Amino acid sequence: MSIPLPSPYTNELSSLCVAPSETRTALFAMDDFPAPLETPFYTTYTIRDVPGAGKGMFAAKDLASGDLILRERPVVVIPEIIPTVNGDASHASQFLALAVQNVPPKEKEAFLQLHDCKNFPDKVKGIIDTNAMNIGRLPGPFEGSFAGVALGLSRINHSCTPNAICTWHTPSFTFNITAIKPIKAGEQIFISYLTQNEILKPRAARIKTLQDKYAFTCKCSSCSLPKKESKSSDGRRAFLLAVQEKLGSGGNEVEAWIKDRTLPDDHVIKRSSLVIESMEREGVFNYGLWRYYYAMVCKAHCALKNELQAREGAEKIVVGMLAKHTTDGGWSKVVARPQESNWWGLRA
Numbered sequence: 001m002s003i004p005l006p007s008p009y010t011n012e013l014s015s016l017c018v019a020p021s022e023t024r025t026a027l028f029a030m031d032d033f034p035a036p037l038e039t040p041f042y043t044t045y046t047i048r049d050v051p052g053a054g055k056g057m058f059a060a061k062d063l064a065s066g067d068l069i070l071r072e073r074p075v076v077v078i079p080e081i082i083p084t085v086n087g088d089a090s091h092a093s094q095f096l097a098l099a100v101q102n103v104p105p106k107e108k109e110a111f112l113q114l115h116d117c118k119n120f121p122d123k124v125k126g127i128i129d130t131n132a133m134n135i136g137r138l139p140g141p142f143e144g145s146f147a148g149v150a151l152g153l154s155r156i157n158h159s160c161t162p163n164a165i166c167t168w169h170t171p172s173f174t175f176n177i178t179a180i181k182p183i184k185a186g187e188q189i190f191i192s193y194l195t196q197n198e199i200l201k202p203r204a205a206r207i208k209t210l211q212d213k214y215a216f217t218c219k220c221s222s223c224s225l226p227k228k229e230s231k232s233s234d235g236r237r238a239f240l241l242a243v244q245e246k247l248g249s250g251g252n253e254v255e256a257w258i259k260d261r262t263l264p265d266d267h268v269i270k271r272s273s274l275v276i277e278s279m280e281r282e283g284v285f286n287y288g289l290w291r292y293y294y295a296m297v298c299k300a301h302c303a304l305k306n307e308l309q310a311r312e313g314a315e316k317i318v319v320g321m322l323a324k325h326t327t328d329g330g331w332s333k334v335v336a337r338p339q340e341s342n343w344w345g346l347r348a
C-alpha cells in the first residue's frame, strides 16, 4: 500500500512511503511524529561536477565535527526487499514504478535525473539501486527494513575514510548528514556506502563490493595507499572488525577496573587508546566502537580526575551522539563539568 505521509507544516516535502497500513498507524501513534523539518540555518553545501565521479557535494563553508550539513525528507520510501509474486521478478519493477508515479511532478522529474549506475532496462529500479539509503525498521509489525531516496543526499560520493555520516530520524522522517571531521569550505563531502562490517574489510574486498554494487573503482585516500601502507591499513581495520564483533561481551570494563586495584591506573585508557587510535588513523566512524571506547576513556579520566582528557573524550561522544541521534544525550554537561559526573574521583 502506498502512503503519502502528509506534512502538517507548510512548504515541507512530504514523502511517498510504500508500506503496510500498520506502519502508517504506528508512525502516527508516535508522540513526536511528524516532527517539523528543521534544516540548517545557513547554506552548508553546493553540488557540482567531479571529474570521473559524476556530481558531488562540496562544503559551502567551514564545517566543524558535529555540524549538520543537510536534513531532508526522501521523495520515496520503499521496503528494502520486495518479494517476487509467484516467482515473477517483474512484480518488483511494477511495484517501484507505481510508487514513483505517485511522487509529485517536480520531485519526480528531479528523481529521474539522478545517477543510474546499473543501466537495467528498468530505469526506476536502476536509480533506486544506485541512490537508496538504508532506513532500517519503521515502527509497526512489519519486520523488514526500509530504504529511501533523497535528492540532495543522492549526490554525495563515497569514501572509505568519510568526513560525514548519514543517519535516519523517524520523527521528522528525514535523512541527516552530519560532519564527523572538520571540513573546509570547498572540500568534497563524502559518506560511506558500506555497512559497518564492510568498511572494516581489506581494501580489495571494499573495492569489489563498491564495484559490484555501485559500478565504480574506489580511489579514496585509503584505497590509494602504496602497497605497504595499505597492508598496515588492512591490519588496523581487521583489528577494529574483531573488536567490533566482540563489542559489549566483556561486561562493564570501567566498573571492573575501578574495583580492582591490582590493575594498573592506565589499564582502561591503554586498551581504549589502541581502538581509538586505529579508528582515527583509518578515519572510520563506526558508531558502536566510537561510543563505547570514547565513553570508556572519558569515564576512566573522570575516575582519575584528569579534567582535560575527560572533557576531550566527552566532546568526541557529543559529536557521535549528534551525528547518530541528533541529540547530545546529556554528554555536553560532562564536557562543561566533568567533576559533576558520576565517575569523578572513583579511582583517584
Ligand SMILES: C[S@@+](CC[C@H](N)C(=O)[O-])C[C@H]1O[C@@H](n2cnc3c(N)ncnc32)[C@H](O)[C@@H]1O
Binding pocket: 052, 053, 054, 055, 056, 114, 115, 117, 130, 131, 153, 154, 155, 156, 157, 158, 159, 214, 215, 216, 217, 218, 219, 220
Ligand atoms: C549515489 S550516487 C552519488 C552521486 C553521483 N556521483 C552523481 O553524479 O549523482 C552513486 C554513484 O556515484 C559515483 N561515485 C560515488 N562515489 C564515487 C567515488 N568515490 N569515485 C567515483 N565515483 C563515485 C558512482 O558512479 C556511483 O554509482
